[in-house]
Amino acid sequence: MGKRVSYPVEVKLKAIEMRLAGVPVKEVMETLQIRNHTQLKTWMRWHRNGESYRLAQPVGQTYTHRKGPHSQxxxxxxxxxxxxxxxxxxxxxxxxxxxxxxxxxxx
CATH class of the missing domain: 1.20.5 (Single alpha-helices involved in coiled-coils or other helix-helix interfaces)
Incomplete structure (x- = not known):
């Protein structure tokens, strides 16, 4: 099993920006050194659904926006x-x- 990779928020935003500009997926992956194309698809889905807060979440943890223990x-x-x-x-x-x-x- 592979090791989980945590990408900085800046890389995620740059990947989304490149895809919106029409850059092919393979080129975005090579340029930003993203391992898996499904990761890029997930980020794009979050962007389309207005869930940009999820880009800053830690790897392997699922938080709900404004539903964490600090906001109760x-x-x-x-x-x-x-x-x-x-x-x-x-x-x-x-x-x-x-x-x-x-x-x-x-x-």
């Missing part, structure tokens, strides 16, 4: 924390029950 409002953060804590309590309850069963088997 206070009630949403509290609800997420509440769900997390409830899950923790459930895990601890299950563990406690298992522990009780183990002790009963031993003694």
């Amino acid at each position: 409002d206070t009630p949403s953060k509290l609800q997420a924390e509440n769900r997390y804590l409830k899950q923790q309590i459930e895990v601890l309850k299950k563990y406690k029950e298992l522990e009780r069963e183990w002790y009963q088997k031993l003694y």
Whole structure:
């Protein structure tokens, strides 16, 4: 399996600009040293759909625009924390029950 390549935003924007100017895909790939033509297609799709914020995303991570943890409002953060804590309590309850069963088997 190949190693993931992270292209700078400037390269992505230049590739989009070149394609919009009518430069062939192979020439864009050779000029900017892009490994795969599907990567260029993805960037073009993002540009067409108005999702240019995705060009700055880290490799291998999918973020939704304005939906990351840093942009949540206070009630949403509290609800997420509440769900997390409830899950923790459930895990601890299950563990406690298992522990009780183990002790009963031993003694």
